[in-house]
Amino acid sequence: MSTEPTDKNRATAAAILPLVGGPDNVTSIAHCMTRLRISLRDRSLVQDEALRALPAVLGVVEDETYQIVLGPGAVARVTPEFEALVEEGRSAAPPAAAHPVTADELAAQGAALKEAQKTRNATPFKLMLRRIANIFVPLIPALIGCGIIAGLNGLLMNLGWLPGVVPALAAIASGFMSLIAVFVGYNTAKEFGGTPILGGAVAAIIVFPGVAKITAFGTELRPGQGGVLGALAAALLAVYVEKRCRRLVPEALDVLVTPTLTVLISGLVTLFGLMFLAGEASAAIGTFADRLLSTGGAFAGLVLGGLFLPLVMLGLHQALIPIHTTLIEQSGHTALLPILAMAGAGQVGAAIAVHCRLPRNGSLRATIKSALPAGFLGVGEPLIYGVSLPLGRPFVTACVGGAAGGAFVGLFNQLGIAFGSTAIGPSGWALFPLLDGTSSLGVTVAIYAGGLLTGYLVGFAATYFFGFTRQMLTDLNTDPDPDAPDPVTGPPKEPALA
Incomplete structure (x- = not known):
């Protein structure tokens, strides 16, 4: 091999x-x-x-x-x-030789x-968002795989092909999603310093079919009620209870008492409180997303598509993962992701404009050429940190392109052609296999492709015409590229033969 x-x-x-x-x-x-x-x-x-x-x-x-x-x-x-x-x-x-540390070295x-602490600017809010993102990021490969299989299954079902395979694909695609709360609970306990398996055990209560026999707040519970939000809250509670028990329970009894009290206390609170509250929160998220796109889709898409690149720049975009996951649990897809993906389209259009406007800057053009394939597939960091953000203005014009693409997709949601992604993670062209909606696949793909094209064109035009000052063009267009044509005289002439 x-x-x-x-x-x-x-x-x-x-x-x-x-x-x-x-x-x-x-x-x-x-x-x-x-x-x-x-x-x-x-x-x-x-x-x-x-x-x-x-x-x-x-x-x-x-x-x-x-x-x-x-x-x-x-x-x-x-x-x-x-x-x-x-x-x-x-x-x-x-082994390093020991030597006394001087005061100057310590200083x-x-x-x-x-200086490092100042650079990081690790505020409690940002740290909490990153920790929540760390819970969900390891789940993304399974979400992608199961999402693509779900899309393939839906296509086969609509076409009436391979009817014997459709139930098998449905089971494969749905198995992970039916137990995702357990994985969220496990990762939550691991991230916050508890015993991972105890976090998973408490979260498993949420998906256990027997909860349908339990009444809380005057209503019967449903298996899966509260979803990933309930699992997150339950596992956080389990971590707190476990840590308290570790401090209070004698060491000789710890191995028996601590796991028992952790699962019992957290389980009871989950059944008679957290599942109901998290279920209400999840329903509110779904209702808000539906109303946002059905009543103000174009404007909402404009705002979401325009602001997503700054979130990526700050590394805070992963905090949206719990929201996406909740929407996928409820309706089978997240309508927000195709709109947010338009930010990457604006970034690609802006990068192509930079490439055209700086024909003599060989190093920057080489960076753009190497990063564009990843940009078309939705990986925007190379273009953000290597091209648009250092230049300043092109980052803003890239956001304008993302806003235009988001408004395009949002408008069709407002007109009743709603669709989303069956998984999270991919973006750009890589999102096509994951699209699912209320209309036919052809219509859904056409609208998403139209949004990408809008983002490309507006990002390009905004950057080409407004992305540079005269001084910027003078300063940046000074790294001669022998393969680039001169913007005034055209391509370099071949030397005359003697």
């Missing part, structure tokens, strides 16, 4: 490691859909420009953790290789930590 893919991923990890300060500078490693996230001891050891220059690196992001954008698929393969290299480097490193370390 060929080892070329593994060698390629290991080579990428090996190229990244020394540029982030080596194994001893890495304190933790994780990844999301597109980014390798690492915590660092000393931020000053990182070579940002050298990292950006690596072919496999699409961009870097400074946040609570240092984030290296590798793209979907690649990050899941590079991360384990990176973890292995860090472990190998630590075990092979000779320098303190100044570096202070």
Whole structure:
């Protein structure tokens, strides 16, 4: 069997490691859909420009953790290789010789930590949103896989093809969603410092069929009532109860008493309080989304599509995952995601305009060429952090393109042609297989494609005509690219033969 893919991923990890300060500078490693996230001891050891220059690196992001954008698929393969290299480097490193720490060294370390803290600006609100996002991000691969299978199943059912396969595909697509509350509970307890399996056990109560025999607040409960929001609340309560028990229960009884009290207390509160309250909250989210798009779809799409890029820039877009997941639980799709995806279309249009307006800036044009394929597939970070955001104005005009595309899609929701995505994660062209709605598949695809085209065109036009000042064009169009035509004289002439 060929080892070329593994060698390629290991080579990428090996190229990244020394540029982030080596194994001893890495304190933790994780990844999301597109980014390798690492915590660092000393931020000053990182070579940002050298990292950006690596072919496999699409961009870097400074946040609570240092984030290296590798793209979907690649990050899941590079991360384990990176973890292995860090472990190998630590075990092979000779013990450092002890030496006294001077006051100047301590002062320098303190100044570096202070600057890093100032840079991160880790407010409690942002930290909480990131922790909630960390609960749902690991679920995205399963949501994507099951969502695509659900879309395929719906297509086969509408066409009347393979009737014997349709029930099997329905079971495969629905199995994960029927138990997603358990996975949310497990990840919640893990993220907030509790025992993961206890969080999952408490959340499992929500999907247990026997809850239909229980009455709370004067109504009979329904299996699954409260969904992921109820699971999140139940697991948070379980973590709190478990931590209290760990402090109060004698050590000799801890292994018996703590799990029992955690599941019992949290379970009772979940059954006779949280399921009902979370169910009401989930219903309110669904009702609000429906009314928002059915009554003010064009304006709502304008606002949502225009503001999504700043959320991505701040890393806060993942906080929307619980809302998307709740909508998918209720109606089978989230109507918000196709609208938010228009922000990426505006970004692509803006990047193409930058490419056209700066024919002599070879380095920036090369960055755009390498990042555009990912941009068409909905991975916007390389274009955001490598092109539009550093330039300033093109970031704003990209948001204008996203707003126009969002208004286009929102308008059709307002006209009664509602549709959404059966899963979360993909965007751009990658969202086509996940589209589902009240109209035919052809109409749904046509409207979404029309929104993307609107975003591309408006993002391009806004950036081409308003994305640069004269001074910007003068300053930025000075890196000669021998392959680029001169904007005045045209393509370079061939040298005359002697």
